[in-house]
Amino acid sequence: MAVPGKKGSKQFSSSTTSMASDEDLQVYCQPCDEEGTRLPAHGYCTDCKEHLCKTCFTVHQKLKSTRHHTVLDAISMPKVLHQPSTSIHKSPSDDLTTPCCKHPQEIMKFYCNGHKNLLCSVCVTLEHQAAICKVDYIPDTSGNIINSKEYQVILQALNTTFDQYQQMVKDVKEMTAKSNRSLKDALEDIKKFREEINQRLDELERQVVHVAKVTEQENNSNITAVETSCEEVTKSLKISSEKIKQLNTSKQANTLFMELKLAEKLMEDVEKTAPQLSTYDVKEHHFKENETLLTKLKTEKSLGILTHKPLHKECQPVQIKSRQSSHEGEICVKTSKDESSCYITGMTLLTPDLLIINDFNNNAVKMVDTSSQSVYDQLQLDDGPWDITTITSTELAVTIPYKKTIQFISVSSNKLKKRHTLKVDKKCFGISCYQGKLVVSFLKPTKLQILDMDGTILTTFDGKDIFMFPYFVTCNSSSIYVSDWWMKTVTRMNWQGDVIGTRCCTYSCMSELKGMSLSDDDTLFVCDDARCVIEEISGDCSTGKVVLENLKAPYTVCWCSETKKLYYSCNSSNERIANFLNIINCDKSYTNVL
Structure with missing residues (x-):
């Protein structure tokens, strides 16, 4: 199929057109002709002694290496095509033979310093502006490249x-x-x-x-x-x-x-x-199996657990202020099932060795073995889970805000399984359990509700004048604590809904309080992802102190009273940060820094 502007290769026997065919007598663009495309000439460069098409004429006037050349327009240019004399010396651009990936018919002869890309003449004309890009003609700039710095x-x-x-x-x-x-x-x-x-x-x-x-x-x-x-x-x-x-x-x-x-x-x-002889008791004997042993063998799913520990170099420890604490390591919680980077919004401990976490981005609840520092099991949900709480040693509850549900999950043989769900009327975020009662926070409108395990609403507290975004809650026998990132407060309430204490962080305009965890002495660890610190707040919310700083946007936290370890996640666009839980060894002997 014929293509306009294309021609077959021709051999010239003379440096002028006097011995050429009628086709060769036409004045055409010589740079394009060398690349196999014949286009009518639009101008002429007296320095290069070449006829140029409209595109090459425009580019010639823009390039740093040729913009000072003397060019003639179509009226003033020579009407006779001059061919360069045959020489054994190659042109400086003869060894440039790599085709452009965008325009395969063009050869890359230019380099854009601004975009750090190799270009052809079409790329230069269409995509790289002279006022913004610094484009060099490679033969003009490559002369000193041999053995250069x-x-x-x-x-x-x-x-x-x-x-x-x-x-x-x-x-x-x-x-x-x-x-x-x-x-x-x-x-x-x-x-x-x-x-x-x-x-x-x-x-x-x-x-x-x-x-x-x-x-x-x-x-x-x-x-x-x-x-x-x-x-x-x-x-x-x-x-x-x-x-x-x-x-x-x-x-x-x-x-x-x-x-x-x-x-x-x-x-x-x-x-x-x-009578003495008849008193001999003759019995029939039977074997009765050890039902406990038999049941155990039948219910066990495996002979044991094959744990995994990553064989990679440990990252540099997080710099923290307290000398009584040390960064023990980190746990990668991203798995092959995950389609996105992790966004860990909730954590709770079943045992010192089993940490359960919510991965909001990947719609998953994950079981983390803290001893082997690996994800042991993963349960996929219909939507992203937000907060999580332990109900018993074998039962959990998570909030799924955008489905307006609370999902109950059981733990059996180190496996997570879905159980029943509770439907609620608004988007539920924070959740905490104490003695068979669930405390749940809601948005639009903001409120707290206390529910039993069947979903019956026992009490509702209107949060209109107290909260704006109560994303996280936790509770103990005497108090309910609510973390509000917008109000920059941790609010303490009694079980009757009365506010009995407030820790306000408005002294820092950058504060954004997120996840919380109660310690064994009823103080609170609270994440402030904007200030990049974890703060410890007294149980009555009267005092507080920064215990960890220079973190990477800590988002949620979990305290283990038995091992004195603190686990926290980070909210970051950097996958290397978002996909790992950090482990901090603490002895609770902090120095008050507030």
């Missing part, structure tokens, strides 16, 4: 990067080998554990078999004794009976009389011993 710096950077990636490959191989060795060891441990179980079962079997054999021996011994006694009695009775019959036949009256009296005596003796 730029050459040395870039080459050194390439070598450094090459070495880094070689080291990375080496590290990966070493970590993979270590991982494989650990898997082999784990398989050996599984086999050893199974052998221990078998040995224990064998021992239990030997015990019950021993009891059965002892019982069998006792039975045999008792039966033998009874049989012997019965045989002796029957033998005596038979002898007496035969003797009496014989004496009667021989009519020996005196002897018969005596024998009959002896037989009566024998019968009396037998009657006395008969």
